[in-house]
Amino acid sequence: MTGDDFAVELDKVGLRLGTQDFELDCTFPQGRITAVVGASGSGKSTLLNLVAGFEAPDSGRVMIHGQDMTALDPSERPVSSIFQDNNLFAHLDIFTNIALGVSPGLKLRVEDRQEIEMALVRVGLAGFDKRLPGTLSGGERQRAALARALVRKKPVMLLDEPFAALDPGLRAGMTSLLLDLHAETKNTVIIVTHHPEDIKKLAQRVVFLERGRVVYTGSTADFFATQNVKAVDSFLNG
Amino acid sequence: MMLRRDYRRSIIFGTVAFAAVFLFMALAVAALLSFDAGASAAGIMDAYTLRILRFTLYQATLSTLLSIVLGLPVALALCRRREFPGRIWIVRLMAVPMGLPVIVGAFGIITIWGRQGVLNTALVFAGADEPFSIYGLSGILIAHVFFNLPLSVRLMLAGLERIPGEYWRMAASLGMGPVSIFRFIEWPAVARLVPGIAGLVFMLCASSFTLVLLLGGGPAATTLEVAIYQALRFDFDPQRAIALSVLQIALTAILLGLLAFLPSPEAEIPSLGRSLRRFDGKGIGARLWDGAAIVFAILLIGLPLVAIAVSGLSADLPRLLSAPIFLRAAATSLAIAALSAALVVFCCMAIIGARQAVGSRRQAGQPLRFLSAMLGAGSSLVLLVPPVVLGSGWFLLLRVFGNVSFYAPVLVALINMLMALPLAMRVLEPAFTSHFLRTGRLSASLGLQGLTRLWFADLPVLWRPLAMAFSFAMALSLGDLGAVALFGSENFVTLPWLVYSNMGSYRTNDAAGYAFLLGIVCLLLAAGGVSRQSQSARASI
Numbered sequence: 001m002t003g004d005d006f007a008v009e010l011d012k013v014g015l016r017l018g019t020q021d022f023e024l025d026c027t028f029p030q031g032r033i034t035a036v037v038g039a040s041g042s043g044k045s046t047l048l049n050l051v052a053g054f055e056a057p058d059s060g061r062v063m064i065h066g067q068d069m070t071a072l073d074p075s076e077r078p079v080s081s082i083f084q085d086n087n088l089f090a091h092l093d094i095f096t097n098i099a100l101g102v103s104p105g106l107k108l109r110v111e112d113r114q115e116i117e118m119a120l121v122r123v124g125l126a127g128f129d130k131r132l133p134g135t136l137s138g139g140e141r142q143r144a145a146l147a148r149a150l151v152r153k154k155p156v157m158l159l160d161e162p163f164a165a166l167d168p169g170l171r172a173g174m175t176s177l178l179l180d181l182h183a184e185t186k187n188t189v190i191i192v193t194h195h196p197e198d199i200k201k202l203a204q205r206v207v208f209l210e211r212g213r214v215v216y217t218g219s220t221a222d223f224f225a226t227q228n229v230k231a232v233d234s235f236l237n238g
Numbered sequence: 239m240m241l242r243r244d245y246r247r248s249i250i251f252g253t254v255a256f257a258a259v260f261l262f263m264a265l266a267v268a269a270l271l272s273f274d275a276g277a278s279a280a281g282i283m284d285a286y287t288l289r290i291l292r293f294t295l296y297q298a299t300l301s302t303l304l305s306i307v308l309g310l311p312v313a314l315a316l317c318r319r320r321e322f323p324g325r326i327w328i329v330r331l332m333a334v335p336m337g338l339p340v341i342v343g344a345f346g347i348i349t350i351w352g353r354q355g356v357l358n359t360a361l362v363f364a365g366a367d368e369p370f371s372i373y374g375l376s377g378i379l380i381a382h383v384f385f386n387l388p389l390s391v392r393l394m395l396a397g398l399e400r401i402p403g404e405y406w407r408m409a410a411s412l413g414m415g416p417v418s419i420f421r422f423i424e425w426p427a428v429a430r431l432v433p434g435i436a437g438l439v440f441m442l443c444a445s446s447f448t449l450v451l452l453l454g455g456g457p458a459a460t461t462l463e464v465a466i467y468q469a470l471r472f473d474f475d476p477q478r479a480i481a482l483s484v485l486q487i488a489l490t491a492i493l494l495g496l497l498a499f500l501p502s503p504e505a506e507i508p509s510l511g512r513s514l515r516r517f518d519g520k521g522i523g524a525r526l527w528d529g530a531a532i533v534f535a536i537l538l539i540g541l542p543l544v545a546i547a548v549s550g551l552s553a554d555l556p557r558l559l560s561a562p563i564f565l566r567a568a569a570t571s572l573a574i575a576a577l578s579a580a581l582v583v584f585c586c587m588a589i590i591g592a593r594q595a596v597g598s599r600r601q602a603g604q605p606l607r608f609l610s611a612m613l614g615a616g617s618s619l620v621l622l623v624p625p626v627v628l629g630s631g632w633f634l635l636l637r638v639f640g641n642v643s644f645y646a647p648v649l650v651a652l653i654n655m656l657m658a659l660p661l662a663m664r665v666l667e668p669a670f671t672s673h674f675l676r677t678g679r680l681s682a683s684l685g686l687q688g689l690t691r692l693w694f695a696d697l698p699v700l701w702r703p704l705a706m707a708f709s710f711a712m713a714l715s716l717g718d719l720g721a722v723a724l725f726g727s728e729n730f731v732t733l734p735w736l737v738y739s740n741m742g743s744y745r746t747n748d749a750a751g752y753a754f755l756l757g758i759v760c761l762l763l764a765a766g767g768v769s770r771q772s773q774s775a776r777a778s779i
Binding site: 052053054073074075076077079080081083085086087089091092100101104105106 | 402405407410
């Protein structure tokens with residue numbers, strides 16, 4: 001693989017938050033789904049925050065498609081973020097919530113409206129336009145968040161434990177929806193999760209973190225076969 | 239769960255306490271109505287009365303508008319600027335006017351905005367020939383904004399800080415500008431609170447007494463409460479007082495009714511420790527705007543407070559402290575405050591106990607349920623009859639039995655107690671309810687009842703909220719001028735009355751000293767209540 005195949009690269013990124021030190025140096029291949037795994041407090045969310053621009057590194061660079069992102073605001077980066085919860089403004093209907101992804105001032109053209117309707121159909125929420133998020137189930141709300149990521153058409157998608165609040169049945173449905181969308185858009189996905197099932201089904205690669213450092217990178221199959229990294233071993237086998 | 243003997247006793251105590259409160263109010267109202275009903279009915283709607291009513295509503299509307307419109311940018315700025323130097327102290331500063339006796343705050347406002355005040359001196363120095371007058375509508379508005387802007391800032395800030403942290407991240411990643419953030423995130427969060435806050439502030443301003451008494455200018459700028467007071471104290475015109483009182487009760491009844499329909503703004507103090515990150519407002523324009531809003535609030539609230547401290551400290555405090563009149567006033571005030579605080583706490587405990595007794599019965603009959611509902615509503619119905627009306631009623635009742643000043647201290651303590659009742663209930667009821675949910679069965683199974691139960695099971699846990707309610711009630715009573723105003727005289731002097739009479743006779747230095755002392759004592763008492771609250775909140779997490 002050449003350097004051009006990396007969609008996202010954390011180049012010797014150093015960061016100190018409170019008493020925790022982070023030294024992150026890793027790459028995420030173009031058009032693939034990479035799972036970021038590790039114990040809580042190991043720096044998974046911090047890694048996503050660095051890529052999304054919610055956190056600025058003390059040293060090093062964050063690169064996306066070979067360009068230095070370090071000085072850019074979150075909205076200037078080619079990424080969409082989906083959090084575990086509260087992805088939708090509770091007081092705005094589903095259509096408006098998704099439309100804000102197209103235009104933050106809600107200036108919509110006819111094409112934009114059609115595209116939003118299509119995205120809703122695509123995630124299985126046709127006809128939900130006027131519903132408020134509170135009247136939807138947790139799974140439906142996350143689908144709406146996916147629809148917004150769809151209309152934003154950003155090449156990189158960051159997901160921070162997006163299914164953690166869902167029942168197992170819903171998880172499976174969301175996983176396959178995410179895979180379908182990924183197959184269509186060929187986007188680069190970085191997903192934080194701690195469910196081995198999600199990793200197996202979704203990810204082609206795994207980045208494993210321990211205490212703010214990358215201790216393992218490799219393909220998903222290798223990850224589950226790994227025995228020589230103690231932290232990974234204790235994560236997989238308890 | 240409650241033992242049978244405790245159950246009976248709770249119901250009886252609660253009913254007696256409620257009946258006493260109710261009677262105290264009803265007798266005052268009855269005395270007013272029966273005084274000379276024929277004349278009062280005719281006199282109720284004359285042009286003079288209507289003008290006062292109109293001004294009462296007018297100034298309350300303007301005060302409410304100003305408090306909210308000017309408070310909104312301050313709340314937005316305080317929520318956005320997490321790193322503003324001394325931010326936590328600025329938020330705490332916004333709590334000070336709530337604990338400050340109204341007359342002390344008024345003294346500070348006059349020192350800054352008054353004829354000889356800092357502002358006018360500066361204006362004259364700058365070449366203005368017409369000094370700005372604090373008396374009349376403008377003064378009333380300034381004072382109401384001083385007391386109510388911080389209240390609405392705190393309530394709006396609490397609402398803004400309840401916004402999920404993800405919203406700010408989302409706004410940043412979607413590239414929402416300041417207008418979009420206000421339209422889609424901030425305003426929806428605040429808008430839900432505005433009706434409740436407006437209702438509360440309007441209620442406070444419509445029933446404002448001390449500020450209007452001090453700053454109102456003659457009949458053109460007076461409210462119902464002050465007009466009642468003046469009708470009795472200066473004109474001795476009971477008919478007019480009665481007419482105005484009826485109007486005042488009707489007005490508060492309507493306002494309370496409307497308030498019941500509005501969502502109540504949660505008075506919870508924003509969680510100061512929670513980390514909340516904002517990604518917006520980095521531009522220089524936004525910084526300047528927010529900075530200006532915060533500095534405006536600091537000056538508005540801070541300057542009068544500084545004025546109180548500076549002029550208080552430059553007064554001859556040792557002489558004031560040893561003056562016989564001060565010692566007499568302090569003793570009277572403390573006795574009244576302690577009596578009214580103790581009565582409030584007992585009354586609340588009795589009412590809460592009875593409500594719990596009814597609640598513990600799975601099949602409480604219709605009458606019992608009605609009783610419980612009455613007890614619950616009773617504490618807020620107290621607001622229906624304002625202190626001045628209560629005072630006037632009892633003034634008319636007791637006049638028959640000779641010198642009213644003989645009963646005055648007890649009467650003032652009782653009126654203060656009624657004023658503190660709704661606040662104390664709000665502090666005590668949740669604490670008692672959760673305590674009994676936790677320990678009720680255990681106490682019952684051990685056979686703990688009566689004083690044993692109170693001593694071993696209840697007081698060790700409940701002393702904190704009890705002390706808090708007591709200290710709040712004391713602060714309220716110590717700083718209150720409303721009830722004393724009717725009865726104050728040479729022979730009956732409280733600390734607020736002392737400040738008031740010194741201000742009235744232009745002994746400004748002495749008034750400054752006394753205002754300073756009174757302010758310190760009341761703020762300490764109020765702060766004691768607050769810090770205990772946050773400790774217990776932390777302990778319960």
